[in-house]
Amino acid sequence: MPLYEYELCEGDCKVCNGKFTLNRPIERPTLTACPLCRKPVRKIISQVNTPRHSKPVSFSDAKKAGFTVLKRLGKGEYERQ
Numbered sequence: 001m002p003l004y005e006y007e008l009c010e011g012d013c014k015v016c017n018g019k020f021t022l023n024r025p026i027e028r029p030t031l032t033a034c035p036l037c038r039k040p041v042r043k044i045i046s047q048v049n050t051p052r053h054s055k056p057v058s059f060s061d062a063k064k065a066g067f068t069v070l071k072r073l074g075k076g077e078y079e080r081q
């Protein structure tokens with residue numbers, strides 16, 4: 001179930017602190033008012049819903065990212081690449 005983040009369009013709310021998250025079924029219409037204080041809200045694009053890149057990391061990518069790749073030479077022996 002996607003996690004939606006909402007914030008008040010204007011003003012403050014002591015009930016929801018002006019910002020809240022909500023788990024809603026995707027088929028439900030977008031929330032337009034805070035269910036707690038009834039003030040108008042807008043949906044924030046949540047980072048939770050950002051598609052994750054599952055691109056496999058290559059050896060050179062790992063090295064560029066600062067990884068030190070060790071090659072196993074034998075039992076307990078490794079060589080820096």
Ligand SMILES: [Zn+2]
Nearest residue numbers: 013016034037
């Ligand atoms: Zn509220």
